[in-house]
Amino acid sequence: MQVMVTGGAGYIGSHTVKELLRAGYGVTVLDDLSRGNRAVARLLPQAEFVWGDIADRELVGGLLGSRGIAAVLHFAALSIVGESVADPALYYRNNVVKGLALLEAVREAGVPYFIFSSTAAVYGEPVQVPVAEDHPLVPTNPYGATKLAFEEALRWYGAAYGLRYISLRYFNAAGADPEGVLGEDHRPETHLIPVVLQAALGLREAVAVFGTDYPTPDGTCIRDYIHVTDLAAAHVLALEALAAGHPPGVYNLGNERGASVREVIETARRVTGQDFRVVEEARRPGDPAVLVASSQRIKEELGWRPCYGDLATIIQTAWEWYRRQVEA
Ligand code: UDP
Numbered sequence: 001m002q003v004m005v006t007g008g009a010g011y012i013g014s015h016t017v018k019e020l021l022r023a024g025y026g027v028t029v030l031d032d033l034s035r036g037n038r039a040v041a042r043l044l045p046q047a048e049f050v051w052g053d054i055a056d057r058e059l060v061g062g063l064l065g066s067r068g069i070a071a072v073l074h075f076a077a078l079s080i081v082g083e084s085v086a087d088p089a090l091y092y093r094n095n096v097v098k099g100l101a102l103l104e105a106v107r108e109a110g111v112p113y114f115i116f117s118s119t120a121a122v123y124g125e126p127v128q129v130p131v132a133e134d135h136p137l138v139p140t141n142p143y144g145a146t147k148l149a150f151e152e153a154l155r156w157y158g159a160a161y162g163l164r165y166i167s168l169r170y171f172n173a174a175g176a177d178p179e180g181v182l183g184e185d186h187r188p189e190t191h192l193i194p195v196v197l198q199a200a201l202g203l204r205e206a207v208a209v210f211g212t213d214y215p216t217p218d219g220t221c222i223r224d225y226i227h228v229t230d231l232a233a234a235h236v237l238a239l240e241a242l243a244a245g246h247p248p249g250v251y252n253l254g255n256e257r258g259a260s261v262r263e264v265i266e267t268a269r270r271v272t273g274q275d276f277r278v279v280e281e282a283r284r285p286g287d288p289a290v291l292v293a294s295s296q297r298i299k300e301e302l303g304w305r306p307c308y309g310d311l312a313t314i315i316q317t318a319w320e321w322y323r324r325q326v327e328a
Contacts, residue, residue, distance in 0.1 A: 007075030009036025071113035084143035095146035141286030171254030176321035183321030211283035220261035224254035227308035254293025
């Protein structure tokens with residue numbers, strides 16, 4: 001099967017491209033490199049990379065038609081909570097307006113399957129933990145709101161036009177390809193685990209803890225960290241399920257275990273054997289206190305099983321990749 005991966009030069013997108021290639025899919029990546037990493041094209045030579053805009057209807061329509069694409073996996077989006085609070089227009093433009101242009105091209109070309117990169121941010125502040133898919137959807141930041149808006153569009157496109165889609169709601173993606181080919185390379189980096197590892201490498205003076213007065217046991221936010229390769233594998237499973245006639249749906253992806261910011265820092269100290277400075281700062285706007293998944297639905301319906309569920313393993317894979325980048 002030929003598939004198109006938008007945002008395939010990004011962090012989760014590139015790891016998914018690698019898993020798709022391993023599973024035997026023909027992969028065309030469409031990425032505008034606004035956030036992605038150009039080096040991914042060299043690291044994954046079996047995929048074809050096209051540098052362009054997902055809202056370029058002519059380009060996308062041409063690629064979908066000429067390559068006989070049967071599925072689009074849509075990762076191309078902005079994903080930083082704080083940035084979305086500061087500049088919601090940027091998020092609506094990229095995640096909704098451009099996303100809908102892509103969806104229109106998909107509909108026009110008659111592509112049957114669509115996998116969407118969604119997020120736990122669609123839930124907002126949890127009213128019950130672990131968070132299952134039927135939890136109320138009340139995003140607390142524009143990032144979550146724009147992802148939810150696209151999910152809703154998919155639902156209506158599915159009902160009216162028969163588009164077969166699966167939305168995957170990721171909790172906190174982390175870690176790096178255990179084979180060492182790919183890793184997390186955001187610039188600027190804002191995510192906790194890479195920030196902590198940069199501090200462990202001496203590339204940063206200190207790690208800031210955003211908020212120590214949350215209603216959690218140690219006062220810092222709790223998140224459910226999931227290894228990026230486990231996430232990537234779930235996309236292949238979802239695609240196989242759709243192709244086998246599975247109905248459209250929405251699935252959480254997390255390890256069903258929470259770790260606080262302080263626990264991440266302590267685990268990183270242990271894994272890396274490095275000490276680094278930690279400073280306590282004010283809360284970051286838009287952050288819910290606790291986000292922990294129930295992933296029962298995807299385990300039961302699609303048979304998903306994480307292989308790298310342990311936080312120390314997640315941090316270890318990221319650490320190995322980071323160290324190699326610095327040495328290179
Ligand atoms: N965080 C932090 N310091 C940092 C980066 C993140 O204390 O330098 C906290 C952040 O407030 C949140 C958690 O770590 O509670 C995870 O944040 P991240 O940006 O990694 O992912 P998000 O949950 O926003 O998707």
